[in-house]
Amino acid sequence: MSAATGTRRPRTAADRLGLPGLRGHGLFITGNLIDSVGNGMLLPLGLLYFTDVQGLPLARVGAAMTVGQTLALPVTFLAGRLMDRVGPKRVVVWANVLSAAGFALFLLAREPSHVAAVYLLVQAGINMYFTAQRTLITHVTRADERRSWFAFTGSLRNIGLAAGSAAAAGALTVFGNGSLRWMIAADAATYLLAAACFAALTTTPPEPDGTPQGALVTRADDTRRYLVLVAVNIPYVLAQAVLAVLVAAYTTRALGLPASAASLLFVVNTVIVSACSTVVTAHAAPKVPRRAVTAGYLIMAVGMWAFALPSLPAPPSPPGAASAAWAALIVAIVLFSVAEILLGPALSELSVSLTPQAAGGVTQGLYQFSWAVGMVAAPALFTLLLEAGPLLPWAVEAAACLIAVLAAPALKAPNRHRRRNPR
Numbered sequence: 001m002s003a004a005t006g007t008r009r010p011r012t013a014a015d016r017l018g019l020p021g022l023r024g025h026g027l028f029i030t031g032n033l034i035d036s037v038g039n040g041m042l043l044p045l046g047l048l049y050f051t052d053v054q055g056l057p058l059a060r061v062g063a064a065m066t067v068g069q070t071l072a073l074p075v076t077f078l079a080g081r082l083m084d085r086v087g088p089k090r091v092v093v094w095a096n097v098l099s100a101a102g103f104a105l106f107l108l109a110r111e112p113s114h115v116a117a118v119y120l121l122v123q124a125g126i127n128m129y130f131t132a133q134r135t136l137i138t139h140v141t142r143a144d145e146r147r148s149w150f151a152f153t154g155s156l157r158n159i160g161l162a163a164g165s166a167a168a169a170g171a172l173t174v175f176g177n178g179s180l181r182w183m184i185a186a187d188a189a190t191y192l193l194a195a196a197c198f199a200a201l202t203t204t205p206p207e208p209d210g211t212p213q214g215a216l217v218t219r220a221d222d223t224r225r226y227l228v229l230v231a232v233n234i235p236y237v238l239a240q241a242v243l244a245v246l247v248a249a250y251t252t253r254a255l256g257l258p259a260s261a262a263s264l265l266f267v268v269n270t271v272i273v274s275a276c277s278t279v280v281t282a283h284a285a286p287k288v289p290r291r292a293v294t295a296g297y298l299i300m301a302v303g304m305w306a307f308a309l310p311s312l313p314a315p316p317s318p319p320g321a322a323s324a325a326w327a328a329l330i331v332a333i334v335l336f337s338v339a340e341i342l343l344g345p346a347l348s349e350l351s352v353s354l355t356p357q358a359a360g361g362v363t364q365g366l367y368q369f370s371w372a373v374g375m376v377a378a379p380a381l382f383t384l385l386l387e388a389g390p391l392l393p394w395a396v397e398a399a400a401c402l403i404a405v406l407a408a409p410a411l412k413a414p415n416r417h418r419r420r421n422p423r
Contacts (some may be wrong), residue, residue, distance in 0.1 A: 019283025020141065020148040028140050029163040031197030032153050035096060035129065036160025038190040042183055044102060046299045049106065049180045058138045064112040066376070068119025073372050075124040079131040080365025088139060091132035093199045099125030100191035106184045123372075125191075131137055131368040135359045138352050139203040146352075147289070150345035151281035158274040162267075206359070226363060228372045228410045229347075229354055232293065235400035236343050237374030238381070239300055239336070242394035243269060246382040246393055247307075254311050254390035255325050272337035280341045289353075290411040296342030297408065301401040303335030308394035350411055 007403035014022070022029065042049075050061045102121030109118050133148075141149045171179040198250045256260075286292045309332075310325035351367045352359040385393035 001309045013353045015282075016279075017279070018148060018151065018278035020145040020152055025140065027200050029156065031038055031092075031194045031201075032156045034190050034197065036157045036192040037164040038099070038103075038160075038187050038194065039126075040161035040164025041190070042164075045168055045172075045180060045183070046106070046119070047182070048177065050109070052177045052197060052369070053180050054110065056112060056115065056247065060112045061115055063213065065119050067328045068116040068121075069123045069376055071116070071120050072123035072127055073369065073376065074370040075127040076131050077362070079128040079368075080361035080363070081102050082128075083132050083135065083361035083364065085361075087205070088132035088136040088200060089201055089203050091128055092136055093195045094413045095128035095132065096191045096195035097125075098122075098228075099286035100195070101125075103184055103191065104188040106206055107181065127368060127372050130371060131361075131364050132350055134352050134367075136198075136203070136362075137348075138206050138359050140201060143206065147281055147345045147349045148278060149224040150348040151277040151341070154341075154344050155274045155277045158270050158277075159373045163275070224358065225412075226355050226358065226366070226411060228407055229350055230367055232404045232407050232411065233267045233347055233351075233367065233370050234374055234403045235297065235300070235397065236347060238372050238378055238397060238400065239340070239395070241375055241378030241382070242307075242336075242397070245379050246386065249386055250307070250311075250390065250393075251329070254386070257322070257325065261326075261329070261415040265329060268330070268333050269337045269340075272334065273340055275339050276337075277345070280338070281345050283341050285346070290408050292342050292346035294405050294408040296339045296346065297401040297404045299335055299342065300339035300407075301398040302340055303399035304394045304401065305333035306335055308391050308398075311390035313317065326379075354411060 046065065047058075047061060050056045051058050079091055079095070099122050102118050102125060105114075105118045105121065109115050133153075137149050137153065138146065141251055168183060171183055175182075243262075243266055248259070251257045251261040251265075252259055286295060306328055309328040350358075351364070355363070357363050382393050385396055
């Protein structure tokens with residue numbers, strides 16, 4: 001129905017694809033896409049740059065990266081406080097400028113202490129960006145399209161990451177490791193361009209529902225419910241780290257597959273999420289966010305067991321073992337991708353709507369902290385579990401998903417945000 005006329009408009013190709021209304025959002029779309037291209041272009045290659053180009057020892061670079069990223073954890077809370085003062089748009093702009101400065105300073109980093117400092121800047125910018133980005137979506141979109149926008153921006157992110165990674169791979173193939181310096185300069189420029197796109201946005205803060213007289217009595221309940229959401233989000237954060245941290249080591253060490261296996265699985269995941277997020281979110285996912293979370297975690301748990309299947313005890317080198325392993329991995333990555341499509345938009349929607357204060361800076365800082373901590377902890381957690389046994393990391397993640405399923409019914413949002421009509 002058209003809000004203005006009450007008439008039903010014809011169903012368009014965008015409706016069938018589950019796309020939100022994109023007209024008038026060109027700058028917002030471009031900013032999200034460019035930011036993701038920058039992430040995909042260089043973040044996976046930072047270790048290579050400091051070891052092969054700058055000649056620093058691998059172990060010291062890895063430790064310095066971890067130190068810098070760990071020191072950036074409190075930035076989620078600082079960014080939340082800042083967002084309450086100046087709004088999400090300015091925080092997103094400043095976050096991109098900070099990341100641009102961090103990447104530009106890669107060119108001057110010569111010691112492990114410098115590496116820690118530049119990664120502190122880059123990770124601080126990333127943490128600032130994602131603390132404010134979900135609330136920014138509520139300032140530039142209609143409330144009834146919110147989950148569609150979360151799905152669409154998730155697709156954009158996957159497309160941008162893939163494009164950035166492909167550009168980096170092409171440059172390395174043609175020009176060698178020496179091209180990393182030029183990629184760093186280009187990457188810093190992309191973040192500045194994204195900042196310019198976001199700075200030019202016109203935003204309208206959403207109008208929250210009226211607060212009932214008993215609000216002070218229920219504030220503690222709101223806090224507890226939001227803390228449940230933060231806890232429920234952690235298995236999803238760890239699952240997102242699976243492709244970057246666990247799959248490559250698991251497929252090569254435990255299954256004896258070539259190193260390209262992880263890349264292939266990443267491509268399958270990227271294609272599915274990029275192509276299907278909006279369609280599944282609009283037409284197949286449960287409309288109630290907590291039910292989408294329940295369905296997503298059930299599918300994710302099955303996907304984890306599918307990943308584990310090839311490492312179950314079996315006779316030595318049975319015929320067709322490699323083919324069976326590949327079949328299980330393909331099924332696993334498809335299940336993983338479907339679960340990601342269900343979970344990502346639903347959790348993001350809940351993060352800004354679960355409580356009356358959900359889209360505020362302090363609350364968003366807490367939610368983003370679960371992402372930052374999970375991403376820092378995942379490498380150590382998954383490698384330790386994999387060393388203890390090839391089944392263990394998948395079993396632990398599957399168990400965490402099932403615990404989240406049990407907690408999901410508590411994620412009942414009492415309010416929705418309405419877009420304030422500009423005057």
